[in-house]
Amino acid sequence: MDTDIIPLGERSLRSILDHVLAVGDEAETSYLEVKSALDPTSKAGVAKVAKFLLGAANRRPQEAARHFRGHAVLVIGAQKGSAQGIPRGVEAHELEDRLRPYLGPQFPAFEFGRISVDDEREVLFMIAQPPQDGQPIFPCHKNFQGEDRRDNLEDGAIYVRGASNTRPARAGEVLTLVERARGGGKSPIDLGVEVVGSIGRVDRIDEVLEQLYEFEEEQFSKPQNPTTKKSSPAFSAASIFGRTQPLSPKERAERLGAWRSEKRTYIAQGREHFLGVGLPGVGIRVVSRDRFVAKPHLIVTFHGCEVLDHRDADDADYRKVVEPVARQQDPYGIGFDASDYRIMPRDYPVAWSNRGDDAEVVLTWESFRPNVTWESGQDDYVILARNPQAGAVTVTWVLTEDGNNTVTQGELDVPTGDLTDAAKLLKAFFGDV
Structure with missing residues (x-):
């Protein structure tokens, strides 16, 4: 059953009735109750309806909103496999008059719905309105003693909806409920957000990578002397698929052609490895001032920036920056390198991605405790300013809390790090190449 509907109107009510007919009492939840045999004109029947409405009115708004848009429904005259209904003739205003002594003068309005079974009987629906922050507690205003003590009502008692009763x-x-009456009970979120680490600025990245790939092609294209020993895999005949003879001119031309066709992809991959190794990692530091935040979802956006996976300096590999035209084969396997793969736990609280021209980091910690600083590590990602001349970047953040419809947001300007030339950065981490 779709519980995202508003339970008003014949189509919605028929959907609910079909669900009751299919599963019977198993349909009962905090937002749905079923009474197969109940006379709403009798004292006992009125008390049972009053008890349901009191419990529905004393719900938490955030929890209630998850189903039926906050409404709760009592179905009268149906059970598993049968919609026997109740006799027609129950007038809404008469039932309201009978309920009022139990509900009190300030009780919120409720709705009625009907689906005909035949000319004499109908299924009746009592529909409670969504509870709201700021509403008072709704106690029972009248005693009732029934044959079954579970149906009793006590003047002054506060009733709530459990899992199914x-x-x-x-x-x-x-x-x-006291907190609800105060307007939600939670003070506004006052969040402090800081960026930890340096936002990188690198000049001439594309230019330097193009030069490196041009150099690789030039070196491979030079006439080869079979008797000359070379350390580069591009010139080691034995390194090419276990061969003991140099590549023929035709094979070399084919290898170079294949490499050229993938050159753009190689450059993009090499750029990611280069910057992931060469730039410092960035983290987020958060503190919630005087406020507990349950299951926060914090989105931090670095405008005009790029995010890339952080790599340890020990992972620096020039062959991952510049893909060789003829890569040396691993004689013991298929060349698997664990550093190429980032395996995160399923519930890892940090995620990052690029959204258009911006970098986005999402934090999903279990909670923020009041005045306790939370900080993500600086070994997940690096942030690069897309404009190397930018002295600062704008960072915005948006926070939502589980069970709270309020959205909290903020903005800060974060200085960038020193401008670095790509060639110097390459030499610092990959040596003379």
């Missing part, structure tokens, strides 16, 4: 509230639930 209405029952007296426990102490913690009463305190929660």
Whole structure:
């Protein structure tokens, strides 16, 4: 059953009825109750309806909003496999008059719905309105003693909806309703967000990489002397698929042609490895001032920036920056390199990606405790300013909290690091090439 609907109108009510007919009492939840045999004109029937409405009114708005857009529904006259209905003739205003002594004068409005079974019977629906922050607690205003003590009502008692029934509230639930009456009970979120680490600025990246790839092609294209020993895999005959003889001119031309066709891809991959090794990692530091934040979802956007995977300096490999025209084969396997793969736990709290011209980092910690600093590590990603001349970048953030519809956001300007020339950065981490 789709619980994202508003349970008003015949189509929605028929969907609910079909669900009740399919599963019967198993349909009962905090937002749906089923009474197969109930006379809403009798004292016992009125008390049962009143008890449901009281429990539905004393719900937390955030929890209620997850189903039926906050509404709760009592279905009268149906059970698994049968919609026997109740006799027609229940007038809404008459039932409201009978309910009012239990509900009190300030009780919120509720709705009625009907689906005909035949000319004499119908299924009746009582539909409670969504609870709201700022609403008071709604206690019962009248006693009722029924044949089954579970149906009893007590003047002054507070009733709440459990997983599938209405029952007296426990102490913690009463305190929660007190907080609801105060307007939600939670103060506004006051979040401090800082960027830890340096946002990189690198000049001449594309120019330097193009030069390196041109040099690789020139070296490979030079006439080869079979008797000359070369350290580069491009010139080692034995390194080419275990061959003991140099490549023929035709084979060399084919190898160079294939390499040229993938050159753009190689440059892009080499750029990521180069910058991932050469730039310092960046993290996010967060503190929630005087406020507990449950299951926060924090999106931090670095405008005009690029995010790349961080690589340890020990992982620096020039062959991953400049793909050789003829790569040396690993004699013991297929060339698997664990450093090429980042395997994250399923519940890893940090994720990063590029969104258009911006870099986006998403943090999903379990909670922020009041005045406790939380900081992500600086070994996940690096941030590069797309404009090497930018002295600062704008960073915006948006925070949402589980069970809270309020969106908190902020903005800060973050200075960038010193401008570095790509050639100097390459030499610092990959040596003379």
